Amino acid sequence: MKLVRYGQPGQERPGLIDNDGGLRDLSGEIADVTGSTLDPATLARLSALDPASLPVVEGKPRIGPCVGGVGKLIGIGLNYSDHAAESGMEVPGEPIVFMKATSAISGPYDDVELPAGADKVDWEVELAFVIGTRAKNVSKADALSHVAGYLIVNDVSERAWQAERQGQWTKGKSHDTFAPMGPWMVTADEIPDPHDLGMRLDVSGTRRQDGSTRTLIFGIDHLVSYLSTFMTLEPGDVVTTGTPPGVGLGMKPQLYLKEGDVMRLEIDGLGVQQQTCVRGGTS
Structure with missing residues (x-):
């Protein structure tokens, strides 16, 4: 099942992608796609619906982030063995x-907004997962039962802010628009092996990343268990799991995004997202 949110920012409505790729309205069934509607019972109820019974959404509305009300957005760094190698890091x-x-x-x-004064903005196609049930000190064996579904996140990063300024990575990762999410969340039952998904990213028509989750260092089960020892993972929390090789930082010479560049991201079974880079202002 593919869950989506559509409409203008702050006014998104819940939707479902039917078997023909059409958009159906789910607002008669749930208020939104958030942590409160990602529990197994609600997902089972939605899965049992006949998509043809749901209203068709006409036209081409904006597609919003596929999960609303995210409490925590957690990133995992250097989680692909081949990306660590290109970065020259252990x-x-x-x-x-x-x-x-x-x-x-x-x-x-x-x-995607290129912040004023920033000239090292980079791309990162990533597999992310959404928590469906509360996870605290869970075992690796039970970890995947807490995952509601999977999605694409572009972990856009300003490398100078991330690594050349004092402090931790957060400020290089957190500018507005630095986490495009979606186009939809695919429920976990439709992704039998999240550790065997091809993933690709193009910049203005040139392939930059072409990897696979097969080279993940720490798998989804490990991450859920590991994170849940340090913090409680709540329904609706999103964890983005790292990127394969091909980022601008790892190129020789390094290459970064410029105004007008178009990023196209795709992960097997999870759809496609695309963003145009625009130059931000001073406020």
Whole structure:
């Protein structure tokens, strides 16, 4: 099942993608796609619906972030062995954890803003997962039962802010529009093996990333269990799990996004998102 949110920012409505790729309205069944509607019982009820019985959404409305009301947006760094190699860094012994501000979340086709004074903005196609049931000190064996579904996140990063300024990575990861999310959340039952998904990213028609979740260092089950020892994972929390090789930082010479660049991201089974880079102002 593919759950989506559509409408103008702050006014998104819940929807479902039917078997023909059409958009159906779910607002008669749930108020929104949030942590409160991602529990197994609600997902089972929605899955049992006949999509043809739901109202068709006419036209081409804006597609918003596929999960609303995200409480925590957690990032995992250097989680692909081949990406660590291109970065010239050792494979970490434990997951590298950072936070992205939830105000960075945007729709999968919304513009990405290049901040004023920033000239090292980079792309990162990532597999993300959404928590469906509360997870605290869960075992690795039980971890996947807490995952409601999977989606694409573009972990846009300003590398100078991330690594050349004092402090931790968060400020290089958290500018507005630095977390395009979607186009939809695919429920976990439709992704039998999240550790075997091809993932690709193009910049203005040139393939930059072409990897697979097969090279993940720490898998989804490990991450849920690991994170839940340090913090309680609540329904609706999103964890984005790292990026394969091909980021601008790893190129020689390094290459970063410029105004007018178009990023196109795709992960097997999870759809496509696309953003145009625009130059931001001073406020």
